[in-house]
Amino acid sequence: MHPTSVRRLLADVAGGRVSVEAAVRRLRHLPYETIGHSTIDRHRALRQGFPEVIFCEGKTVQEIEEIAARICATGENILATRASEEAYLKLRALFPDARYHARARVVTIRRRRGRRARGSVAVVSAGTADGPVAEEAAITAEMMGVRVRRLYDVGVAGLHRLIGRLPELGRARAIVVVAGMEGALPSVVGGLVGRPVIAVPTSVGYGASFGGLAALLGMLTSCAAGVTVVNIDNGFGAGYAAAVIARGT
Amino acid sequence: MHPTSVRRLLADVAGGRVSVEAAVRRLRHLPYETIGHSTIDRHRALRQGFPEVIFCEGKTVQEIEEIAARICATGENILATRASEEAYLKLRALFPDARYHARARVVTIRRRRGRRARGSVAVVSAGTADGPVAEEAAITAEMMGVRVRRLYDVGVAGLHRLIGRLPELGRARAIVVVAGMEGALPSVVGGLVGRPVIAVPTSVGYGASFGGLAALLGMLTSCAAGVTVVNIDNGFGAGYAAAVIARGT
Amino acid sequence: MHPTSVRRLLADVAGGRVSVEAAVRRLRHLPYETIGHSTIDRHRALRQGFPEVIFCEGKTVQEIEEIAARICATGENILATRASEEAYLKLRALFPDARYHARARVVTIRRRRGRRARGSVAVVSAGTADGPVAEEAAITAEMMGVRVRRLYDVGVAGLHRLIGRLPELGRARAIVVVAGMEGALPSVVGGLVGRPVIAVPTSVGYGASFGGLAALLGMLTSCAAGVTVVNIDNGFGAGYAAAVIARGT
Amino acid sequence: MHPTSVRRLLADVAGGRVSVEAAVRRLRHLPYETIGHSTIDRHRALRQGFPEVIFCEGKTVQEIEEIAARICATGENILATRASEEAYLKLRALFPDARYHARARVVTIRRRRGRRARGSVAVVSAGTADGPVAEEAAITAEMMGVRVRRLYDVGVAGLHRLIGRLPELGRARAIVVVAGMEGALPSVVGGLVGRPVIAVPTSVGYGASFGGLAALLGMLTSCAAGVTVVNIDNGFGAGYAAAVIARGT
Amino acid sequence: MHPTSVRRLLADVAGGRVSVEAAVRRLRHLPYETIGHSTIDRHRALRQGFPEVIFCEGKTVQEIEEIAARICATGENILATRASEEAYLKLRALFPDARYHARARVVTIRRRRGRRARGSVAVVSAGTADGPVAEEAAITAEMMGVRVRRLYDVGVAGLHRLIGRLPELGRARAIVVVAGMEGALPSVVGGLVGRPVIAVPTSVGYGASFGGLAALLGMLTSCAAGVTVVNIDNGFGAGYAAAVIARGT
């Protein structure tokens, strides 16, 4: 039941066209019928400028096209994650302004400029192979109107590069740290910078990395306070959470 | 916002004491304020005669007393699971009609007779050590107004006793099967009786039973159709689900 | 030993053509020889109208054909789950009335109408990717003569749609809830509706979902009473159990 | 090597008392010697008003006393987590202003007022048994100068209470959500409120909750974007991360 | 239905006192009623001289007493495993000939001599701490009438002792090998002796032995053919299986 309908119903009550009891009966199911809309409204307001997200894995290209078409009709930006090149080509046929970020396997379609966030986000990655996940995080945050600084390949071998850029990291509102194997980097960053650190374990590694489990457990048990963790390979989730922090109020 | 309040608000609108716009504003938060109550009402209706349940594990005796007092004030029956004897003695001091089922570690306080279910439930257990969990299931179902047939200690060694009572099992509306170790019994029962079987793995066993994991996985992968599973040692959950089935409409 | 044979043997005993001792010797192995048939008979009676099920995974197309032919000779309905399109095409060549439900990967061959169940089943799914498992559950229940209401894609993002249809859910005899990732939906449904809820974790998700393990554990530890669980992706098992409940006596 | 020493060395170089080469040699080990101090300085500046934290588990009472004495000498506030009552009594003997938060098992000693954060934090818990972890999070954030709103016991049974307070939740800069068993609450909160949600799985539960593993996996695979996770029972870590977010710049 | 009853029924049919149809009806449930007895009879015959076993863990002393009394009434030998000294003292009060094997935590009561097996069994253990499990295996086999050779503490450090007694091992009909930690001993024995090897992993070890899991997996993946495995710490099971092999026909 749309707010407009509620207003009309009340007007009918006020005008004596609908009895109080009948109105009570109709309003009785109101919670169930309207919570959805109001939730959506509330969300829309909060998320102004946030892209609509399509998680492509496990969806057919046709399903992705349909969902994208539906969203575009509302004029919203689109962020399609884990998109194959095939899916991108189909989307580009529909939306010539679709752009493919091949490394991150992300398609973006930008239809309106959202509010620009004041804070920025830093995305740090440990190794070359962690790049796709880091890029997914970075692009997600950018699509949410947040400026992103990238600092890639700064694992143990490149620790000095990390330390050399600590001041820069300290200026970010939130830091996404992406690492596979033993996942030690977030502990190091968290120990050096007093900023919210969102750790992303990746499935990079073999053997006892058990598909990212080692990195995940390592990050969860990090001795550095202020580190929180998202799912393995979940660059999108980390970028999203970092952007929400960076936007603040 | 209570239905009565809604009615009063509408009457004020009808009487011109409140403007339509003001009423819209007040109703705006309606979903958030009323869903709780309506949910509760809905539940109450559905659950007529169901006991209020207190899961005692991890609660202090004092907390249990307070919750029990609050429930008893509403005239509802109480089912306190995983209750120590100490908790029981305290409750009995408050409610002299409290009864302790020592083996199941359950306290019951019966304040009103619920609607009697037409269907019955059978509770089957594999070994002596599975008894407490089986009893928890049985008492839970009984407190919900369902008649319970108990068939205990009918694991592999007592398979003949099980087979001898198959006709009886076939008359139950739902069958709870409790087993530890390899948890094979629900597969056997499910293969012989065309009734809903709710399997309860128990933590009985050692070594590779890994605290009930072996039984749990065995029950989940049962080759017998119609078998569903609850958490390890969750006699209450199984008895509850079986009773809900047995009560039907 | 068929009941007819038993009767004939007894007639021989009555007519003095077979001595008591000889009959005892022959009956000695009776349990072993007849339990199978009686079990089957008993099952057949209970399952009147239930389809015969072929689990196609890990079977060659030829094996599936042979089994289907054997069942069809008995005039029973067939439900072939996890069937490839290739298997379907072969089956259709044999049985032109075979029907393929592509999304659920199920083939159905309907040879007789079973007894129509009075109760109905609701099948609820959280996300698009859970659809195939939900459909498998729905079709299974339908093949067992149960009317099915489908309520798909009502995860967190669509919670309002779920709430709007709670009354409808409340009219079902049993509710199948299918969800991947964190598997929270059964807890929500179980908390809102006083009906038996059969939860189906799906392998939808990545990383720490560990092929459905996260959803499985979440459902097993659900704080909502009355929720029982089947194996990961086991739409068939859930639909079967729900139908058994819905048929009642 | 302290900055003062560096200055003195440079003055000696300027005054010709130390040759350039000798100074180069001394500065050669500078990185190793000074990084520690500068790191501490940098941290101190960032953490102004942050308490010094003692994780008491696995430390003897005597060790705790010694560490506390050392910190108090610097005039810093102290937050001692997982402190037994025995440890508290010893600390109170030394520091009469020590305060024990029994439920959270936390001792606080407040020596100076830190900078007051502009943003606030909300701490939400699912069940009574999750209370201690939630309190640990709340007190941690308060010790960091952040105002905390507590919203306890709002699991499935109390979902309406949660929904009734959504606007309030929406005003917090960060939300800590504490839940055991299936850990579904963060998904629900994350789906309703566009704020950073820090999920804390607790070890509350039994059987397939595997000491908090079910809740942990559930939270990591949450379908709600913007949810990040800390270690099982890590109320401190969640409160700390939330406070860092709430303080912003 | 006991064979005697069948005979009587047939006599009644022969004598015309019971009609064929009535007899058919009564025999209809025969499988269910008699399979148990016949199974027991069959078992008894096979197991002549086998002890009745009481697994004491998780049973109260009183329950153990009752079961022991019931068995003794039948004149059978008793083997009570995992028995506390307290349980033993109670049993000795009832049965003065009860004997306690403290290390193996086993009580034996010998009431008749079983048939002496022709073959013998060897029980090999890796370390001192594996002794109790090895003894449980050895005593179990002895109670089944099998001669046992013990070869303890022959892990890596004592490999030479093992090799020195290979001829002796080669004369046993079955070899039980008990080992904790990495559980390598069965592989070594299995590689040197062409006899059935029953491997028993023990929970001896710490850390990555995960309560016997390391030994269990090691034994299951043994590269030596002819090695089979029982549950962690299951000395009884191994001794039982070895004795069954040793008895042969």
Place this chain on the structure above:
Amino acid sequence: MHPTSVRRLLADVAGGRVSVEAAVRRLRHLPYETIGHSTIDRHRALRQGFPEVIFCEGKTVQEIEEIAARICATGENILATRASEEAYLKLRALFPDARYHARARVVTIRRRRGRRARGSVAVVSAGTADGPVAEEAAITAEMMGVRVRRLYDVGVAGLHRLIGRLPELGRARAIVVVAGMEGALPSVVGGLVGRPVIAVPTSVGYGASFGGLAALLGMLTSCAAGVTVVNIDNGFGAGYAAAVIARGT
């Protein structure tokens, strides 16, 4: 050092051509040099008639050919497990008498008749999909000179067939029971027949069967005494162990 060399050395000592001290020095390394040969001799004697086994998985076809050629040169029988059809065709080119057992993926080459075992082995399987593993076990035992009775597809649905053939099972010296999913069949067989049961979990199943883990744990925690277990899908190991038992002395 070959026995012949020892003899020659001793002859030299006897003939005074080598001093006692020099001989002691040469014999000093004897253990290291000769144990291999003596072990092989010992094994050969024990294994008379046992096939040489090639585990083909992870070996190239060329490697398999080379190993087979080396063995055939010794006149031994060959059992090549997990052999692809491609490997078979190559082997047949070399050894025209090579035979392929397609279902079991086993190649056999029979060059001499081994000693015929007196005892026989029964191989029981639960479902159609367990067939390849069961066949691998059966063929392995046959290649070791043991007569095999096959009893396939006797899971829960076919329990009556199992029960009908119990007497036959009782005549086998050892019983291999192959089952996937929940792996309950060995418990049932072990409970009914007093013979050594070697349980083989298979990777048949999905979801919570976790690649055979559920069946493995179920078999390890079987409540039936006398059941031992081999690795998942290890038909060869089970057949080998059963044959070793069946051959007896």
Place this chain on the structure above:
Amino acid sequence: MHPTSVRRLLADVAGGRVSVEAAVRRLRHLPYETIGHSTIDRHRALRQGFPEVIFCEGKTVQEIEEIAARICATGENILATRASEEAYLKLRALFPDARYHARARVVTIRRRRGRRARGSVAVVSAGTADGPVAEEAAITAEMMGVRVRRLYDVGVAGLHRLIGRLPELGRARAIVVVAGMEGALPSVVGGLVGRPVIAVPTSVGYGASFGGLAALLGMLTSCAAGVTVVNIDNGFGAGYAAAVIARGT
């Protein structure tokens, strides 16, 4: 900041061209800027003659080429592990002296002779399938200037060959032992030879080997002192660590 810059700065201070305070300010960030270089220098010194390593898995052929070109420009030797043949062919086009070790999947490019280590390393493997990992270890050590003795295929079946070569093993400075399945070999070697043993579990095996987990746990819980472990299939890491030991000071 390069040491040269530091010297220049100090010269400026000495010459009065830069004030002490200005120099302090510039040196303030010194730790962050120089640690990297000094670390690298320090490493270079230590690693003289060590190859630069490219872990190819998860890198595109193009990325591998670029990294190799960069390293070769410095005149260093290259060790590219887990390299496909395709990657090798591309590298050979650039560097005609590139050499492919097909079994180990390693490419080596040797540009200068490093310091020759005094000590040697032994690489021992259990089975044929462990060969590639063993070769990776051996080639890694050789590229680090260490002489390697290979002793392959000496698992249980070839234990005599191992024992026959114990004296040789005893002369190595470090021993790499590679084994899959139950991973018992390092325990045996560690028990016989008083040298540092580096155990490498391999993913060779099936079922309960769980991709090398069984071997890994077995090696970690080895009862032989002096055994340390690297990741599953990590031949490179083991060879590297052994070479570091063998080089000593």
Place this chain on the structure above:
Amino acid sequence: MHPTSVRRLLADVAGGRVSVEAAVRRLRHLPYETIGHSTIDRHRALRQGFPEVIFCEGKTVQEIEEIAARICATGENILATRASEEAYLKLRALFPDARYHARARVVTIRRRRGRRARGSVAVVSAGTADGPVAEEAAITAEMMGVRVRRLYDVGVAGLHRLIGRLPELGRARAIVVVAGMEGALPSVVGGLVGRPVIAVPTSVGYGASFGGLAALLGMLTSCAAGVTVVNIDNGFGAGYAAAVIARGT
């Protein structure tokens, strides 16, 4: 067969008192009889000065006393790990020179000075709670004649202290790094120092540290080459391996 016996046998052959054939027969079993002694001799030579080790966990105080008495009779040094204070007091009664290292729970009895190793070992620990394991490692190495440098409490918070002492670490022949929680320290040390690093995960931590599993996996998947790992809490093993390396030839 003792070497002396061999000599006597040979003398008999030389003297014609024993025929060559008879000597061959007697020597036939030589490998089995003598390998033990020769192994022990070989070991003794290698281990000169190494302590005999008693792992006390799971042994009774009486058993410990007996073993210690046996060792002391040989004049060897004793290292008793995981010793309770009670065990120590009993040992001191027997051996007044027994010394208790309370934190490490180690008893040492020094009876002779072993050869002094030329190299030294560094033992590094991350947190206070890792101290006991680190001390066990340090004392073990010291008992093996190796000089030990301790560097404790240098986790993330104290990284500067670690960096300040890198030159010192670089002088050790082997470095033991002890850490719980996420276990990141060995990666950091391994990345900075070109020495063999032996990582010891500890069970320090809670929740997702799963008793040391997180640290163990982190160390195994360390991106720093040259790091090897021992079992959780295995300070003894790490100290032993480090000492073996430090002793070199």
